[in-house]
Amino acid sequence: MKPFLREKIPVALSEIPETPAYEAGYLVTKNAGWRNIRPVINKEMCVGCLQCYLYCPDGVIFKKDGKVAIDYDFCKGCGICKRICKLGAIEMEAEK
Amino acid sequence: MSVTAKTLCEDEFFYGHKACAGCGGSLAVRVALKVLGERAVAVLPAGCMSAVGFNFPQLCFGNNAIISTFAGTASMLTGIEAGLRAQGITDFQAVGFAGDGGTADIGLQALSGAIDRNDDILYICYDNEAYMNTGIQKSSLTPFGAKTTTTPVGKNIRGNLRPKKNMFEIVAAHGIPYAATASIGYLNDFLRKVEKASKIKGTKYIHIIAPCPTGWGTATDMTVEIAKEVVDCGLWYLAEYENGVYTLNYEPKQFTDPAEYLKKQGRFKHLTEEDIQTITASRDAKWEQIYKTFQIN
Ligand SMILES: Cc1ncc(C[n+]2csc(CCOP(=O)(O)OP(=O)(O)O)c2C)c(N)n1
Ligand code: SF4
Ligand code: SF4
Ligand code: SF4
Numbered sequence: 001m002k003p004f005l006r007e008k009i010p011v012a013l014s015e016i017p018e019t020p021a022y023e024a025g026y027l028v029t030k031n032a033g034w035r036n037i038r039p040v041i042n043k044e045m046c047v048g049c050l051q052c053y054l055y056c057p058d059g060v061i062f063k064k065d066g067k068v069a070i071d072y073d074f075c076k077g078c079g080i081c082k083r084i085c086k087l088g089a090i091e092m093e094a095e096k
Numbered sequence: 097m098s099v100t101a102k103t104l105c106e107d108e109f110f111y112g113h114k115a116c117a118g119c120g121g122s123l124a125v126r127v128a129l130k131v132l133g134e135r136a137v138a139v140l141p142a143g144c145m146s147a148v149g150f151n152f153p154q155l156c157f158g159n160n161a162i163i164s165t166f167a168g169t170a171s172m173l174t175g176i177e178a179g180l181r182a183q184g185i186t187d188f189q190a191v192g193f194a195g196d197g198g199t200a201d202i203g204l205q206a207l208s209g210a211i212d213r214n215d216d217i218l219y220i221c222y223d224n225e226a227y228m229n230t231g232i233q234k235s236s237l238t239p240f241g242a243k244t245t246t247t248p249v250g251k252n253i254r255g256n257l258r259p260k261k262n263m264f265e266i267v268a269a270h271g272i273p274y275a276a277t278a279s280i281g282y283l284n285d286f287l288r289k290v291e292k293a294s295k296i297k298g299t300k301y302i303h304i305i306a307p308c309p310t311g312w313g314t315a316t317d318m319t320v321e322i323a324k325e326v327v328d329c330g331l332w333y334l335a336e337y338e339n340g341v342y343t344l345n346y347e348p349k350q351f352t353d354p355a356e357y358l359k360k361q362g363r364f365k366h367l368t369e370e371d372i373q374t375i376t377a378s379r380d381a382k383w384e385q386i387y388k389t390f391q392i393n
């Protein structure tokens with residue numbers, strides 16, 4: 001199961017479990033704000049080799065139509081994917 | 097054939113975590129869980145990977161995962177495996193992800209006990225070569241010469257005075273069913289080792305080098321290249337231990353210059369020519385031993 005964003009953020013005491021157990025994959029905050037540069041994939045140049053998908057520490061690159069796409073809610077802009085891509089299909093661009 | 101980027105499970109089980117950008121440890125945890133799948137029950141002791149994965153109510157593991165005491169990774173794995181087995185549950189993998197401090201220092205006794213009992217668990221040490229979560233203190237896996245907050249650089253000493261502990265061979269010396277070294281710079285090798293370990297009964301140990309841009313003083317986009325280079329220059333090696341035999345999995349045709357590797361990192365900036373010669377000489381001594389005692393793949 002891939003963790004995903006939820007709408008509900010438990011705040012009241014009654015919403016906080018008494019046992020230290022809680023639902024897996026419960027996300028309430030994004031990581032997009034950490035980034036000042038963003039990877040942009042050139043779809044023409046990408047051959048779908050999946051090396052960027054394999055090496056992204058955050059797992060935010062996913063398969064799409066035989067190529068790859070990025071979940072910008074959680075990409076931190078580290079730039080590893082750009083260095084991994086042998087075809088030069090990823091460019092880092094300044095966040096506006 | 098072992099799992100590759102193309103055949104790897106598409107689900108993510110470590111997602112939305114708060115590790116620094118470019119964190120090598122988070123990459124190791126992420127891909128190991130993709131190999132093991134959602135029936136992995138993960139144990140993470142105090143350290144960066146628990147700190148960035150569990151921030152209630154933000155829980156970044158998609159599988160069952162729990163924080164253990166700093167020293168107790170292996171003992172909690174033992175308990176989880178025994179508890180699930182007692183309930184008749186068999187389709188799971190108890191897996192631990194502990195740092196270098198949590199493994200080679202405070203967690204060594206629990207790990208040694210688990211190997212002694214041959215508990216059916218997989219223990220993965222992500223080695224970022226210092227206590228990162230508490231602000232970069234030296235562990236027994238910090239390499240010679242590295243600057244940390246407890247091995248500073250000044251007039252009298254230049255970083256860490258002691259060599260890196262040989263965890264892989266310490267674990268192997270127990271006669272463990274399977275042990276391996278890995279690097280996040282060579283993920284296909286790591287994927288194969290995790291998959292192989294998951295199919296072996298008894299205690300399994302994988303030691304993966306996982307650079308930390310924050311503690312090593314490297315750019316966030318260099319993590320994977322640095323992890324590749326440490327293998328290419330011979331300061332780390334990819335090997336396995338199985339049925340009493342050591343095997344080297346990858347033999348660099350010619351080592352790259354260790355000075356190149358060291359000078360890319362803030363923690364080694366201060367090293368003198370002499371220090372680099374010391375490091376190179378200890379590398380050569382290590383490889384002499386490898387050639388004498390390891391089978392070459
Ligand atoms: C018994 C105990 N001592 C000390 C600590 C404080 N502590 C928490 S994380 C940590 C460092 C962990 O270092 P390492 O195992 O290398 O993992 P990393 O943070 O580098 O990922 C320390 C000292 C603790 N939680 N418990
Ligand atoms: S590494 Fe480059 S070519 Fe390969 S999938 Fe990623 S963007 Fe496409
Ligand atoms: S910049 Fe970093 S986090 Fe973002 S997609 Fe590339 S590798 Fe992943
Ligand atoms: S300090 Fe290092 S190991 Fe810890 S989260 Fe940051 S990059 Fe990862």
Ligand SMILES: [Mg+2]
Pocket residue numbers: 195196197223224225226227228229
């Ligand atoms: Mg550490």
